Amino acid sequence: MFTGMLHTHVLVVSLFLILYLVKTFLLVIGKHDTLDKFSKKTKVAEMIISTLFFLTGIYLAIYSGQRGAWLWVKLFVIACSIPLAVIAFKKKHNASALLSLMFLVYAYGISETKTPFMSDNKPFETGNLQGVEAGKAIFDAKCQQCHGADGTLKLSGAKDLTASTLSRDEKIAVVMNGKNAMMSYKKQLTQQQIEDVVAYVETLKSK
Template sequence: MFTGMLHTHVLVVSLFLILYLIKTFLLVIGKHDMLDKFVKKTKVPEMIISTLFLLTGIYLAIYSGQRGAWLWVKLFVVACSIPLAVIAFKKKHNASALLSLMFLVYAYGISETKSPFMTENKPFDTAGLQGVEAGKAIYVAKCIQCHGDNGKLKLSGAKDLTVSALSHDEKIAIVTNGKNAMMSYKKQLTQQQIDDVVAYVETLKAN
């Protein structure tokens, strides 16, 4: 369910951005007649897209395991962009349209990086720890919000780690590259740390 919602959200947000880009472009180059025609023609699809945008977004915000300051900043930024966009196209005001577009792009950046400053996450410090010990520290810091301390929590569409049928290498690939709601950890963890955390995940299975 969560994964389906996530894919629908990404799809409708992309469609929304494409429509918005076309409208902003027509506005900025001064093709106001064309803009009005385009707005009229796309009125119904746009209403459907915006509604799905909001509904899937609310669902994801409620059921996501990763809630933090970034999510509130993102919601605030999206909320600000809406009245700006309405004013921009009603009053044919270029600056408002561009500002609103910047807000939307910023919100997209926050979503991708899960950080209001869009900074890449700092490498995780496991100094002094090795192997499964290091893996446990990483697991507690990075993984429990979706997988739970025993691996059985299935937030954000996560899989039960204690019954995973994946091989060590397949698990490494998922932690490295991410999958659906699970983000990629290749920037936050070293290759060794990814290996360690997967080794720890494998101990959850034994218990």
């Protein structure tokens, strides 16, 4: 369910951005008549897209295992972009349209990286812990909010790790590259740390 919502959200947000880009472009190059015609033609589509945008967004915000400061910043930025967009197209005001577009693109960047600074390069410190012990520390800090301390919580569409049929290498690939709601840990964890956390995940099985 969550994964389906996530895909729907990404799809409608992409459609919304395309519509918005076309309208902003028409506004900025001064084709106001074409803009009005285009807006009229796409009015119903835009209403459906915006409604789906909000409904899926609210669902994801409620059921997401990753409600950090980034989510509030994102919601705030989107909330700011709406009145700007309304003013922009009503009053044919270029600067408002561009500013609103920047807000939307910034919100998109925040969602991708899950941080308001759009960079997730902060390495994780495991101190002198090693192997499975380091893996457990990483798991508790980074993974359990979706997978639960024992790996069986399935928040944000996460899989039950105790029932995983993936091989060790396949698990490493999921952690490296991310999948659906799960982000990539390539930048936050070293190769060794990823191997350690997967070694810990392997111990959750068959208990």
